[in-house]
Amino acid sequence: MTDRTDPKMPSRAERFFDSDLWWSFKSHKSAIGAAIVLALVIVAAFLAPVLSPQDPYDLAALELWNAELPPIWMDGGQMPFLLGTDVQGRDILSGILYGTRISIIIGIASVAVSLFVGIGLGLMAGYYGGWIDNVLMRIGDVLLSIPIVLVAILVSSVAQQFLSPAWREAGVAAVLVLAIAMYSWVQYARVVRAQTMVERRKEYVQASRLVGTPARRLMLKHILPNTLTPIFVAATLNFGLAILIEATLSFLGVGMPPNQPSLGTLIRVGNQYLFSGSWWIVLFPSIQLCILVVAVNMLGDWLRDALNPKLR
Amino acid sequence: MLAFIIKRLANAVFVMLSVTFLAFVIFTAVGDPVDQMLNEQATQAQRDDLRERLGLDDPFLVQYTKFVGRAAQGDFGISFRNQRDVLDMIAERFPATFELVLVATFISLIVGVPMGVITAIRRQSWYAEAMQFTSIIGVSLPSFVVGIGLILVFSVWLGWFPAFGRGDTVDLGWWSTGLLTPSGRMSIVLPALSLSLFQITLVMRLVRAEMLEVLRSDFIKFARARGVPARRLHFSHALRNCLMPVVTMTAMQIGGLIAFALVTETVFQWPGMGLLFIQAVTFVDVPIMAAYLCIVALIFVVLNAIVDMTYAVIDPRLKGADA
Numbered sequence: 362m363t364d365r366t367d368p369k370m371p372s373r374a375e376r377f378f379d380s381d382l383w384w385s386f387k388s389h390k391s392a393i394g395a396a397i398v399l400a401l402v403i404v405a406a407f408l409a410p411v412l413s414p415q416d417p418y419d420l421a422a423l424e425l426w427n428a429e430l431p432p433i434w435m436d437g438g439q440m441p442f443l444l445g446t447d448v449q450g451r452d453i454l455s456g457i458l459y460g461t462r463i464s465i466i467i468g469i470a471s472v473a474v475s476l477f478v479g480i481g482l483g484l485m486a487g488y489y490g491g492w493i494d495n496v497l498m499r500i501g502d503v504l505l506s507i508p509i510v511l512v513a514i515l516v517s518s519v520a521q522q523f524l525s526p527a528w529r530e531a532g533v534a535a536v537l538v539l540a541i542a543m544y545s546w547v548q549y550a551r552v553v554r555a556q557t558m559v560e561r562r563k564e565y566v567q568a569s570r571l572v573g574t575p576a577r578r579l580m581l582k583h584i585l586p587n588t589l590t591p592i593f594v595a596a597t598l599n600f601g602l603a604i605l606i607e608a609t610l611s612f613l614g615v616g617m618p619p620n621q622p623s624l625g626t627l628i629r630v631g632n633q634y635l636f637s638g639s640w641w642i643v644l645f646p647s648i649q650l651c652i653l654v655v656a657v658n659m660l661g662d663w664l665r666d667a668l669n670p671k672l673r
Numbered sequence: 674m675l676a677f678i679i680k681r682l683a684n685a686v687f688v689m690l691s692v693t694f695l696a697f698v699i700f701t702a703v704g705d706p707v708d709q710m711l712n713e714q715a716t717q718a719q720r721d722d723l724r725e726r727l728g729l730d731d732p733f734l735v736q737y738t739k740f741v742g743r744a745a746q747g748d749f750g751i752s753f754r755n756q757r758d759v760l761d762m763i764a765e766r767f768p769a770t771f772e773l774v775l776v777a778t779f780i781s782l783i784v785g786v787p788m789g790v791i792t793a794i795r796r797q798s799w800y801a802e803a804m805q806f807t808s809i810i811g812v813s814l815p816s817f818v819v820g821i822g823l824i825l826v827f828s829v830w831l832g833w834f835p836a837f838g839r840g841d842t843v844d845l846g847w848w849s850t851g852l853l854t855p856s857g858r859m860s861i862v863l864p865a866l867s868l869s870l871f872q873i874t875l876v877m878r879l880v881r882a883e884m885l886e887v888l889r890s891d892f893i894k895f896a897r898a899r900g901v902p903a904r905r906l907h908f909s910h911a912l913r914n915c916l917m918p919v920v921t922m923t924a925m926q927i928g929g930l931i932a933f934a935l936v937t938e939t940v941f942q943w944p945g946m947g948l949l950f951i952q953a954v955t956f957v958d959v960p961i962m963a964a965y966l967c968i969v970a971l972i973f974v975v976l977n978a979i980v981d982m983t984y985a986v987i988d989p990r991l992k993g994a995d996a
Contacts, residue, residue, distance in 0.1 A: 391806075502684070503691040506977065507970050508932030515966060518954045519699050605815050612817050613939055613951055632821060632940075636836075640825055647818045655813040662809055 385667040395659035402653055406465055409458035416455070453641060456627055457649050463623040464653070467537055468604040472596055475542035479549025480592070484580045486550065487557025494554070501547040509544050513606055516540040518615040537616055541603050548595055556588035594665045601657035608650055624650045677985050685978045690741070692970040696963035697740045701733075749964035754956050759964045763946050768848050769839055770938070770945030774930045776852075776865040778923060781872035786912075786919065788873070789880025793888065794907050804877070811874035816933070820867040820940035827863060835860050837942035864941040868934060872926060879922055883915035924980050928973035 377383060386392050405412060446452055486494040504512070517540040524532040560566055561584065569583055610616035611625025612632075619626055624646050631643030731739070743749070749759040792801040828836035840856030842849045851857025887893060888911055896906055935947025942948065946965060953961035 499687070503688050506688045506974055507692060507966075508929055508973060510936065511932050511966060511969060514935075514951075514954060515695075515699060515962065518957075519702060522957065523702075601813065605813075608815055609817060609936055612815075613936065613954075615954060628818065628821065635821065635824060635829060640829070643821055644825065647821060651810075651814055651818060654815065655810055658813040659809055 382667055386663070389663050389667075391659055392663035395656045395663070398652060399656040399660065402461060402649075402656065403465060406458055406461035409455070409462050412458060414452055414455060453645050456622060457624070457646050460622050460624045460627050460646060461649060461653065463534070463617060463621065464604050464607060464625070464650070467534060467541075467607045467617075467623065468600050470534075471538045471541040471545070471603045471607075472600050474538055475544075475546040475599070476549055476592070476596060478542065479546035480553050480585070480588075482546070483550035483553025483588075484557055484585065487554035488561055488576065488580055488584070490558075497550065498554070501550060504544055504547050509606065510609060512544060513540045513610055514613065514615050516543060517610055521615070533617060533621070537607055537610060540610070541606050545599050545603065548599070549592055552591050552595065553585075553588045556591075557584050560584045560587050590668050594661065594668055597661035597664055598658065601654050601661060604650075604657070605654055624653075674985065678982055681978055681981050681985075685974045688974050689967075689971060692974075693741050693744055693967055694737065696744075696966045697737050699966075700740070700959055700963050701736070744964075744967055749967070750960040752953075752958055752961055754953075754958045759960045762949060762961065763964060763968060764847075766944060766946040766949050768850060769943060770931060770934050770947060772850065772852060773861065773864055773868060773934055773937070773943060773945060774927060776861055777869035777872060777930060777934075778927060780865055780869040781876050782919075782923065784869075785873040785876025786880050789877040790884060790907060790912060792877065793881045793884030796885075805881075808874040808877055811870055814870065816867060816871060817936050817940050819870050820864070820937055823863045823867050824940070834863050836863070839944055864937050864943050867940070868930065868937045872930070875922065875926070876919060879919060880912075880915055883918055884911055887911045887914045921980055921984070925977055928969075928976045931972055932969045 386396075410416070482497050486497045517536055520536040520540070521533060524536070557580075566579060566583055569579055574583075607616060607623060608625030608628070611623050612629045614629060617623040617626045619630055622630070627646035628643055628650070631639075631646060634640075634642050747760050751757060752759055752762060788804055792804050795801045824836045827833045835856070838860060839851045840858070840860035841854040842851045842857060843853045851861060884907075893906065893911055896910055901910070932947075934943075934945060935950055937943065938945045938947040939951050946968075949961060950965040952958075953965070
């Protein structure tokens with residue numbers, strides 16, 4: 362480990378800025394744009410308590426005479442409600458910032474859970490083969506042969522029946538994360554399994570096994586790093602998908618409840634006022650959701666091309 | 674060949690068994706049906722009697738076997754909420770969903786194929802790049818947001834199309850269609866558009882990728898050298914060789930669309946079976962939920978199996994493989 366201190370050896374940051382990946386990023390306008398937009402959205406969402414003019418969860422701060430105010434540039438718009446208010450006098454912008462935060466947290470959590478499960482099971486299936494492999498892949502086949510939305514709706518709605526009222530607040534988010542992760546781990550498991558089966562037979566793994574490296578260490582330290590590139594791309598695209606599924610579930614009424622709204626819940630609530638002329642209640646959360654998902658997918662799209670050796 | 678078909682069928686049966694198992698677990702997990710069927714004053718003896726008659730004292734596996742047996746005969750019990758036969762309720766709603774999916778598929782082919790061809794043959798032009806860029810957005814936009822946007826613009830602001838319902842329908846025996854009345858045709862435009870948007874981008878991307886591949890092949894180069902006009906070259910020679918995967922994907926996607934239509938149906942209050950399902954979820958009407966899951970999964974699995982098997986018949990490369 363003396364290499365790290367050797368002055369000729371570039372540091373991690375230098376290696377990153379010298380890589381093909383960084384070069385490709387710099388020459389893709391759409392990737393840079395998407396990254397900037399995504400960074401802004403995420404920073405704004407996590408600074409929500411500082412940035413937003415109102416705490417949307419604080420019922421005492423809501424004033425009924427502020428209800429259904431239009432956005433600031435229309436007649437009747439009032440400061441500080443830049444994007445108007447909903448029927449309870451809740452500031453739309455604040456609601457969006459807090460809602461985006463919930464959407465992003467659920468997205469990240471479900472990707473993390475499915476990565477953990479998918480990589481773990483994929484490594485085991487690929488390394489040991491045999492019945493473990495058979496059972497895991499059959500389960501995966503079954504999950505992929507049923508439409509995703511349907512499974513997620515059923516799991517989420519049924520599991521919520523079992524939450525006791527005390528656990529409801531925290532439990533709903535956890536149920537959503539599991540409902541989304543339940544489907545997406547299969548993809549990671551398949552990729553890792555296929556790659557593991559190839560790597561397992563290579564000489565470096567065989568040699569390492571001969572000197573007595575335990576199986577766990579072989580899988581995690583030697584094989585896993587060689588399977589990560591496609592996983593990275595899939596995880597980015599699945600992050601976008603997870604946010605979409607969460608929004609869809611919340612929109613259908615089996616996701617986040619109205620007192621802890623995600624973007625999907627805001628759209629569900631706003632949808633009821635579509636015909637009363639208060640279009641801003643539904644339009645702005647919808648736009649925010651689209652911006653978020655489009656930015657993530659554009660980054661994922663670029664990443665897939667940039668890391669694909671065939672397109673080099 | 675025969676082995677492949679048998680394997681494929683066995684796989685389909687296995688998937689269906691797993692789905693019915695899931696449906697059954699939901700069935701038993703959510704509440705005790707005895708509580709929902711009897712009132713508060715029922716005596717213990719009445720309860721035990723009902724348990725006995727419903728077979729709820731049987732072991733789990735026996736109950737599951739009976740459930741599958743009944744489901745295979747189309748008997749999913751009666752709805753908790755309005756005490757009607759579940760299969761009848763779903764059958765009533767099926768035509769609405771099926772027409773919606775059919776029209777959406779039609780739109781996606783009519784729009785997606787030409788867009789795919791254009792983006793492939795004019796790869797460098799600005800409009801091809803614009804279409805390619807829009808397709809990323811098209812994949813990303815949540816379908817319910819698209820639906821709400823369409824309603825906002827075309828119903829609320831412009832007032833061109835109705836925002837909800839199916840319009841007038843005509844009964845053709847057991848099938849009720851909305852395609853034969855003017856109000857029915859107007860009503861289907863927005864929901865079908867919003868359902869097809871994702872499909873359009875899929876078809877477009879697939880046709881583009883296939884076209885790029887075919888255009889590189891020798892027979893196209895030869896045809897070009899022989900002086901075949903560009904239009905005929907692209908649309909008659911090249912496009913024809915791309916259509917097989919498009920047809921396959923369309924067939925496979927129909928199952929997914931039937932399931933996914935439930936989102937569109939909720940936005941537009943379209944009286945299809947997806948809306949029925951979502952309402953059942955709200956009221957925890959388990960028999961309807963279980964039946965919907967089984968029926969949609971069956972359509973999905975059967976379509977996929979048929980597509981796979983047709984492929985095995987058509988594509989000689991699969992014959993030798995022990996896929």
